Amino acid sequence: MAQTSYSTNVGDGNKYSGNIIDKVSVSVNNTFNNPDEDAQILRWLSPLEPRNRHQDVRTNRFEGVGDWLLETGEFREWRGGEDGAEKAILFCSGNPGVGKTYLR
Amino acid sequence: MIDSLCDQEGEENVAVAAFYCDFLSQQEQTVNNIVGAILKQLVGRGEIAQSLRKAFQKAKKEVGGRGPLFTDLMGMLRTAIVSLPKVFICIDALDEFLPKCLPELLESLKDIARESPSTRIFLTGRPHVREDVERYFAKAVVIPISPNTDDIRNYVGMRLGRDPEPEAMTRDLRADIVRVILEKISDMYVELLHICTPLVMYTYQRFRVDSSLFLST
Numbered sequence: 001m002a003q004t005s006y007s008t009n010v011g012d013g014n015k016y017s018g019n020i021i022d023k024v025s026v027s028v029n030n031t032f033n034n035p036d037e038d039a040q041i042l043r044w045l046s047p048l049e050p051r052n053r054h055q056d057v058r059t060n061r062f063e064g065v066g067d068w069l070l071e072t073g074e075f076r077e078w079r080g081g082e083d084g085a086e087k088a089i090l091f092c093s094g095n096p097g098v099g100k101t102y103l104r
Numbered sequence: 105m106i107d108s109l110c111d112q113e114g115e116e117n118v119a120v121a122a123f124y125c126d127f128l129s130q131q132e133q134t135v136n137n138i139v140g141a142i143l144k145q146l147v148g149r150g151e152i153a154q155s156l157r158k159a160f161q162k163a164k165k166e167v168g169g170r171g172p173l174f175t176d177l178m179g180m181l182r183t184a185i186v187s188l189p190k191v192f193i194c195i196d197a198l199d200e201f202l203p204k205c206l207p208e209l210l211e212s213l214k215d216i217a218r219e220s221p222s223t224r225i226f227l228t229g230r231p232h233v234r235e236d237v238e239r240y241f242a243k244a245v246v247i248p249i250s251p252n253t254d255d256i257r258n259y260v261g262m263r264l265g266r267d268p269e270p271e272a273m274t275r276d277l278r279a280d281i282v283r284v285i286l287e288k289i290s291d292m293y294v295e296l297l298h299i300c301t302p303l304v305m306y307t308y309q310r311f312r313v314d315s316s317l318f319l320s321t
Binding site: 038045088092096 | 122124126132136139141144147156157160164177190217221223224225231235246247248250253255
């Protein structure tokens with residue numbers, strides 16, 4: 001008899017504390033941005049991590065390569081963006097290995 | 105390119121999101137995942153918007169955690185772009201993206217440009233994807249990239265200077281390598297020159313093979 005009531009209490013206790021934890025975590029989420037959740041959200045948006053590849057490219061890039069492009073009128077006009085959606089695109093085309101990826 | 109855009113504009117005035125297409129990752133590099141990857145770079149800069157947080161929390165509860173739908177991603181991307189001063193999106197190597205999905209990717213970019221006209225989109229790819237790009241962006245600015253002699257000379261000098269076997273190098277050999285590369289180079293340099301390894305140089309020195317052999321790889 002005593003044993004039965006003990007186990008019932010434990011069950012209730014778990015349920016109860018579980019609820020409290022839920023409430024606490026909800027209120028935490030509402031007040032602060034939980035960094036774990038931020039990471040989960042970013043991962044939910046996409047599993048891909050282009051940052052890693054960007055870091056490789058940065059590391060292997062040679063200073064000065066492709067600087068000429070930044071001086072062209074086409075690049076400046078495009079960057080300025082005066083023409084809106086009409087000229088939203090700058091497309092650099094070239095054969096494999098000419099260094100498109102490594103343009104600075 | 106990405107770093108130049110960041111540096112020139114000052115980081116607080118500009119948001120740059122980049123994506124590198126890769127043959128070897130075609131299966132994972134779906135339009136959804138690319139749009140998501142661009143979005144995550146834009147929202148990861150600061151505080152995540154409440155609307156996005158709520159969408160995530162809702163999706164997490166459904167069917168054991170649902171991935172975002174394409175239309176949801178595009179909507180969230182629109183919201184993110186509007187909240188930022190100026191957005192640059194860079195996508196490298198369009199030719200390495202799964203060709204059958206390329207129209208869908210370009211269409212999404214077109215939607216972004218139409219809805220947020222200040223967004224600037226930078227694309228690179230082999231010449232054959234130019235037609236695809238122009239089908240969606242008739243007025244795209246196209247700049248052909250070809251090797252530039254000064255870039256090559258500087259780059260070769262740097263690579264040779266960093267060779268871990270400097271004793272294999274002589275002044276004549278160095279001059280020969282630079283001269284031959286400049287002569288033979290047609291359309292390849294940066295990636296090609298990554299193979300200027302000690303092994304290639306030893307081979308070159310010992311057998312005096314025609315350097316076009318390794319230039320043609």
